[in-house]
Amino acid sequence: DAGVIQSPRHEVTEMGQEVTLRCKPISGHDYLFWYRQTMMRGLELLIYFNNNVPIDDSGMPEDRFSAKMPNASFSTLKIQPSEPRDSAVYFCASSPTSGPGGGNIQYFGAGTRLSVL
């Protein structure tokens, strides 16, 4: 398996523009997580899905952020409109319910480095 695949790897945009980040989880994993990582705040959970259904979106900072998971193999995180303070690395991770470690093992993608100018 290729692991969790995120695109794009880098995104540079101007304030006010719409940004869409994409994620393909590992096949068979029923949990998908979106995180944001900054030097100041570390790794923050934004939202997570179980079987394509959003379970907890309490970490989504504002209404400008939205996430969807239309099927088991694809998810998007959208920021509209983007602001300079949204600049961070955004990670997607997936996890199986069962198996060794169960929910403790989250497999992370390589991240999308977002810069909002």
Next chain:
Amino acid sequence: QKEVEQDPGPLSVPEGAIVSLNCTYSNSAFQYFMWYRQYSRKGPELLMYTYSSGNKEDGRFTAQVDKSSKYISLFIRDSQPSDSATYLCASRGGANNLFFGTGTRLTVIP
């Protein structure tokens, strides 16, 4: 207050040293404790996890949890330059969402 607190470092040690990384957590309901390692420009990857209190050893790495003091530790013996990375502690209760510390950046100098 964050659910999991971690000294951000950075920490710099000579090759062969014993490294001690530490975290504290606030939620008594946390039962699972993990250490993730993150190399530069990569996503975190699970290093090891423990359930409840006690020690767990995996090669040069030992994870330790003291639930009475809500303290999580990772020890690295005979540290190697390849151990240079950011180490993140994480905890969870019954749900599948993890709470991460901010990470400690470790550099092992040859």
